[in-house]
Amino acid sequence: MRINSLNFFALLLVGVFAIPAFSLFSLALDSEAEVWGHLSSTVLPVYLGNSLILLLGVGIGTLVLGVVSGFLTALYEFPGRRWLEWMLMLPMAMPAYILAMVYLELLDYSGPLQSALRDFFGWKTPSDYWFPEVASIGGAVLMLSLVLYPYVYLLSRNAFQQQSPAFTEAGRILGDRTRYGFWKIALPMARPAVAVGVSLALMETLADFGTVQLFSVPTFTTGIYHLWFGTANAPAAAQLSLSLLGFVGLLIALERFSRKQQRSHGNASSLKRSKRRALPQHYVFLAQAFCVIPVLLGFLLPGWMLLQWSWQSLPGWDSMRFLSDASHSLLLAGVTSFFALALAMLLNFGIRQPKQRLLKGAFRLAGLGYAFPGPVIALGVLMPLSWFDQQLNQWFFDAGNSPNYWLSGTIFILIYAYLIRFLALALGSVESGMANITPAIGDSGRMLGSPQGKIMRDLYLPMLKGSLWTGALLVFVDVMKELPATLMLQPFNVSTLATRAFAYASEEMLKQAAPWCVAIVLTGLLPVILLNRKLRSSAVPQETSHRLMPVSTETHLQPA
Amino acid sequence: MTTKNESPLIHCEGLSKAYESIEAVTGVGFELEESESASILGPSGCGKSTLLRLIAGLENPDRGTVSLFGSEISSPRRMLPPEKRRFGMVFQDFALFPHMSVSANIAYGVRGSKAEKQSRVAELLELINLPHLAGQMPHQLSGGEQQRVAVARSLAPRPRLILLDEPFSNLDYQLRVQLRRDIRDLLRQQGVASLLVTHDQNEAITFSERMLLMNGGMLIQNGNPSEIYRYPKTLWAARFVGEANLLEVHHTDGDNRTPLGILNFAKGSTGNAVTVMIRPEELHLLPPDKDMTGGSIVSIEFAGPVQNLTVRLDSGEELRVSTSPKRIWTEGESVSVVPEHFQCYDASGQRLDDEASLNPVSSSSS
Numbered sequence: 035m036r037i038n039s040l041n042f043f044a045l046l047l048v049g050v051f052a053i054p055a056f057s058l059f060s061l062a063l064d065s066e067a068e069v070w071g072h073l074s075s076t077v078l079p080v081y082l083g084n085s086l087i088l089l090l091g092v093g094i095g096t097l098v099l100g101v102v103s104g105f106l107t108a109l110y111e112f113p114g115r116r117w118l119e120w121m122l123m124l125p126m127a128m129p130a131y132i133l134a135m136v137y138l139e140l141l142d143y144s145g146p147l148q149s150a151l152r153d154f155f156g157w158k159t160p161s162d163y164w165f166p167e168v169a170s171i172g173g174a175v176l177m178l179s180l181v182l183y184p185y186v187y188l189l190s191r192n193a194f195q196q197q198s199p200a201f202t203e204a205g206r207i208l209g210d211r212t213r214y215g216f217w218k219i220a221l222p223m224a225r226p227a228v229a230v231g232v233s234l235a236l237m238e239t240l241a242d243f244g245t246v247q248l249f250s251v252p253t254f255t256t257g258i259y260h261l262w263f264g265t266a267n268a269p270a271a272a273q274l275s276l277s278l279l280g281f282v283g284l285l286i287a288l289e290r291f292s293r294k295q296q297r298s299h300g301n302a303s304s305l306k307r308s309k310r311r312a313l314p315q316h317y318v319f320l321a322q323a324f325c326v327i328p329v330l331l332g333f334l335l336p337g338w339m340l341l342q343w344s345w346q347s348l349p350g351w352d353s354m355r356f357l358s359d360a361s362h363s364l365l366l367a368g369v370t371s372f373f374a375l376a377l378a379m380l381l382n383f384g385i386r387q388p389k390q391r392l393l394k395g396a397f398r399l400a401g402l403g404y405a406f407p408g409p410v411i412a413l414g415v416l417m418p419l420s421w422f423d424q425q426l427n428q429w430f431f432d433a434g435n436s437p438n439y440w441l442s443g444t445i446f447i448l449i450y451a452y453l454i455r456f457l458a459l460a461l462g463s464v465e466s467g468m469a470n471i472t473p474a475i476g477d478s479g480r481m482l483g484s485p486q487g488k489i490m491r492d493l494y495l496p497m498l499k500g501s502l503w504t505g506a507l508l509v510f511v512d513v514m515k516e517l518p519a520t521l522m523l524q525p526f527n528v529s530t531l532a533t534r535a536f537a538y539a540s541e542e543m544l545k546q547a548a549p550w551c552v553a554i555v556l557t558g559l560l561p562v563i564l565l566n567r568k569l570r571s572s573a574v575p576q577e578t579s580h581r582l583m584p585v586s587t588e589t590h591l592q593p594a
Numbered sequence: 595m596t597t598k599n600e601s602p603l604i605h606c607e608g609l610s611k612a613y614e615s616i617e618a619v620t621g622v623g624f625e626l627e628e629s630e631s632a633s634i635l636g637p638s639g640c641g642k643s644t645l646l647r648l649i650a651g652l653e654n655p656d657r658g659t660v661s662l663f664g665s666e667i668s669s670p671r672r673m674l675p676p677e678k679r680r681f682g683m684v685f686q687d688f689a690l691f692p693h694m695s696v697s698a699n700i701a702y703g704v705r706g707s708k709a710e711k712q713s714r715v716a717e718l719l720e721l722i723n724l725p726h727l728a729g730q731m732p733h734q735l736s737g738g739e740q741q742r743v744a745v746a747r748s749l750a751p752r753p754r755l756i757l758l759d760e761p762f763s764n765l766d767y768q769l770r771v772q773l774r775r776d777i778r779d780l781l782r783q784q785g786v787a788s789l790l791v792t793h794d795q796n797e798a799i800t801f802s803e804r805m806l807l808m809n810g811g812m813l814i815q816n817g818n819p820s821e822i823y824r825y826p827k828t829l830w831a832a833r834f835v836g837e838a839n840l841l842e843v844h845h846t847d848g849d850n851r852t853p854l855g856i857l858n859f860a861k862g863s864t865g866n867a868v869t870v871m872i873r874p875e876e877l878h879l880l881p882p883d884k885d886m887t888g889g890s891i892v893s894i895e896f897a898g899p900v901q902n903l904t905v906r907l908d909s910g911e912e913l914r915v916s917t918s919p920k921r922i923w924t925e926g927e928s929v930s931v932v933p934e935h936f937q938c939y940d941a942s943g944q945r946l947d948d949e950a951s952l953n954p955v956s957s958s959s960s
Contacts, residue, residue: 483677
């Protein structure tokens with residue numbers, strides 16, 4: 035009985051997650067070859083080139099920013115180290131598209147910086163001086179690197195901290211000086227963790243839509259968006275989606291491979307951390323500057339600007355519009371987190387039952403959703419749901435009544451898309467909580483006379499409380515920040531904080547967008563605070579850090 | 595054994611359980627009387643924990659039954675859920691509920707009013723000598739204290755049977771020996787039947803009156819520890835429960851020849867015997883004598899209450915011999931070796947049920 039219902043649930047879930055992927059495939063393969071030929075001869079090389087440049091640039095940017103700051107804060111003591119350690123995480127709270135909006139405004143011809151320069155030097159026209167164009171691929175690389183380096187920073191800092199001091203000590207006894215210690219011992223040992231961090235950052239880069247759209251850098255995500263909105267060419271958009279997924283697949287393979295290496299790179303079995311050494315005096319300023327700059331550019335400066343612009347735009351502030359957008363965001367985020375947690379609990383309990391191969395498969399499939407960029411998921415859910423609506427309309431209203439968008443025109447479709455994309459976060463959180471509960475706990479409860487329901491209430495729920503809140507928070511915040519899928523799927527008259535801010539920005543009304551952005555960044559700060567608290571309080575810091583990372587896919591991506 | 599009119603506490607018959615085509619337990623049957631303590635001994639992966647979980651009701655059998663006082667509680671068709679069996683269980687990692695205090699842990703399984711719960715908890719805390727820890731959380735306790743609390747928690751609902759799944763293996767040696775005694779005494783004093791799963795033969799011998807020896811999912815031997823030690827049913831059992839000297843039997847001229855002499859069977863068993871097994875303490879060393887099997891001492895290990903010697907026979911075989919430490923031996927010393935108690939096994943490793951004697955062949959005659 036029980037097992038059958040679980041299997042049914044598993045099949046249902048597989049269906050829910052597989053239908054969008056399946057519809058993408060059939061859409062892409064079904065169409066005439068001409069579309070593909072046209073694509074590959076025109077826009078595809080451009081997308082491909084831009085994506086490669088972005089990947090390369092962001093890869094190098096996050097690597098340098100993340101590894102060096104992680105190395106310095108993990109192994110050295112210098113004034114300000116304790117502050118910088120957590121402040122380096124702050125840019126995680128800043129969605130790349132908001133950073134892009136701020137710098138567009140800030141570095142614009144009429145923006146404060148250029149105006150100040152002109153006043154100071156007495157320049158009159160743009161031809162009097164050269165100023166770098168922020169709305170360029172280089173600008174996009176910079177923006178994305180500034181918000182994505184914390185992935186690399188967190189993972190590499192942990193890796194450096196976990197390395198048993200014995201290794202570096204052994205190196206020093208053998209005559210290594212610090213420099214060589216870094217290149218020959220510390221860095222090679224941290225390499226798998228760094229690779230995981232970089233591959234996560236690159237996945238986010240591929241999924242980014244807002245930044246490249248604002249900076250007019252054509253990539254796969256913007257291509258899908260324009261093909262869909264501009265030409266309603268679904269087959270072409272589907273084909274672009276599949277090409278993008280190919281890229282993502284490569285990155286997943288890289289991430290998976292690195293995680294395996296990470297496990298085999300014998301992290302110190304003891305919890306003994308490397309003791310921090312004092313940084314030589316003449317390096318202190320350099321180290322401080324290196325760590326302060328990404329925090330300053332990635333969070334403090336844009337945060338300050340947003341607050342200032344919000345203040346300036348206050349007189350003409352459309353508070354009703356803000357409240358309506360905020361309530362939509364809160365509703366969507368709340369409902370999605372609730373369903374994501376419920377599903378995550380069911381799945382996690384399900385796979386603990388014996389003989390649940392099918393469910394385990396569904397579990398891993400559900401975890402993959404996070405790797406799919408927003409526009410791809412949007413396209414994937416839009417097709418089957420609108421087909422469903424059409425069928426329903428034909429069936430109900432073949433007399434010619436007005437058709438209705440039952441599913442595709444309501445917030446249902448948004449929640450569906452969010453669930454596919456963000457369920458992995460809830461699954462990961464609940465899973466890591468469950469990992470701390472041995473099966474013997476449940477067995478003990480039963481042996482002491484409690485039926486399953488009572489065990490769930492008395493034992494599992496209180497023990498999972500922390501993980502459930504974490505999971506809910508992660509999903510909540512990611513839904514609040516989500517942009518491309520929401521743009522593509524939002525029903526008429528439903529706008530969220532993110533889409534409104536983006537709409538303002540697209541109309542070059544960046545200052546008006548500031549209050550919306552502040553609200554998003556403030557919610558984005560919550561998981562950063564939580565992550566920081568966990569890292570500080572936990573006796574086993576290496577366990578929690580990448581579990582709390584927005585992509586905690588390590589277990590879902592692993593073959594069981 | 596005296597036959598009882600009443601049904602035993604636990605009666606297992608033909609119990610079998612497979613996980614994904616791997617047979618974990620195959621056709622196991624045995625009985626456990628009220629307030630009897632038994633242990634299931636076997637190497638890791640022999641199915642002993644599965645057997646325990648089958649009895650607990652945490653797994654359901656593919657074949658066979660478990661009965662409680664004669665009424666069936668587990669069968670492939672019907673299961674009495676574990677929460678209704680009134681058995682206690684102590685797990686390897688103790689499985690204390692981390693979000694509950696020590697007293698809340700102990701009280702968890704107790705039914706009744708608040709006052710009843712409180713008095714039962716106080717009683718058990720007294721019993722395990724930890725009344726001062728009532729308000730502590732599990733993570734504040736030492737391993738030994740957690741273990742005691744786990745036992746108290748399983749005893750609290752007054753179970754008929756306590757199942758212990760390798761409960762001492764997470765503790766260090768000193769503590770393990772101490773706790774083993776304490777908990778055995780506690781269970782005896784409470785008159786609760788117990789079934790202990792362990793891979794450590796010392797643990798099995800000191801903890802319980804009866805041993806169920808398992809290997810490869812099957813019950814090899816069921817008896818009291820000394821019986822199993824002295825009369826192991828198979829060669830595997832002989833080696834598993836202690837040190838064993840194994841000697842090959844050669845059949846020449848109608849004789850069963852071994853390095854220690856010629857085997858003579860009381861019932862005249864034929865040439866079935868292939869191996870002779872002798873425990874190290876069943877070999878006696880005497881001054882060299884022509885009419886006995888000769889050898890010399892190769893190495894000496896002094897181990898406190900005993901001395902473990904390696905003796906090389908003149909025919910080349912090496913034997914382990916345990917002697918009292920009172921007599922001082924020297925390496926290279928010549929001795930003669932006299933076996934006292936031994937068992938014979940056939941080609942399939944089964945013990946031959948026939949009394950035999952070993953008659954030394956005098957070294958002069960060969």
